Amino acid sequence: MKTIIVGLGNPILGDDGVGWKVVEEITCQLPPDVSAGIECLSFGGIGLMEHLIGYDRAIIVDACISPEEDLGSIIISKLDDLPNYSAFHTTSAHDTSLQNAIELGRRMGAHVPEEVIVIGIAIQAIREFGEELSPKVAECVPQAAHIALKLLERI
Template sequence: MEEFEALKQAFEQDQATVWREADGHPMKTLIVGLGNPILGDDGVGWRVVEAVEERLASPSRVDVTCLSVGGISLMEHLIGYDRVILVDAFSMDAPVGSISVLKLSQLPNYSAYHITSIHDTSLQKAMELGREMGAPLPEDVIIIGIATERIHEFSEDLSPPVEQVVPCVVNIVLDLLGEISMEEDERHGHPQG
């Protein structure tokens, strides 16, 4: 039992150091493209985020990444950020290429596509666990979902209806970033003109 307590204490000290370092940064925004770029429409999140990154000013106050993870692994990537925009392929009762913009709290079991083990959990549960352990996780998580059809066939190509909405989703992300930027400017006394 002593061994377990010592390991737990060492883990908590190590994590506290990482989390304190993250707390020292100004407001941070992360954009994540989720999916797998070699599984057809499942790669739409990556495609959108890569296009967004090309249009961001350099240097940017926004971090951009593409991931093929979910649950606890995804939660770990969100530590230290104030706001996160996730772009992902969705299986939904809507025409292929339909776009949904939701807050994480509006989804009952997000990240089910990206859970590869029965030992993992949804992003919501992972974030609850992370917060219980003291991780500084974003309160503001927006998910942009694109209705897809081909997510289990090997292909680097998107289906035509999904490919057609990529520019629209890029603009949605950029609009959301514009809103975030205006909020930060107003908070710091720099009104937009």
């Protein structure tokens, strides 16, 4: 099963870059006999869907603002189980949610993943520039990487 691991976020917006940090950790720990696509991206929607074409499964690591979760909590979910916020998508009037983008890709005949797992890491609202993670979020990076690697092993 061909799998891609994607770290999402912006590495110069503090905790929003946690997806990239987790993917860096995964890259260091990935056994040589395990094959997976690995990317760090700063966009979602249709652009992200295009990077998933050709894979059977995707593991996406991203920061999430979740008031009910403690800072640095790790939330694991299938993309299909998450709310589809396409009506509230604000980054561009010409883009859509990942759920809608994957469905569009399927309808156009693209080989997009049947299974998309999201590893979300709870952060607070992003208010300043910086390349460092807050201590609580940085603490969860090894655990999130471990979870992603375990998911990668599961075929």
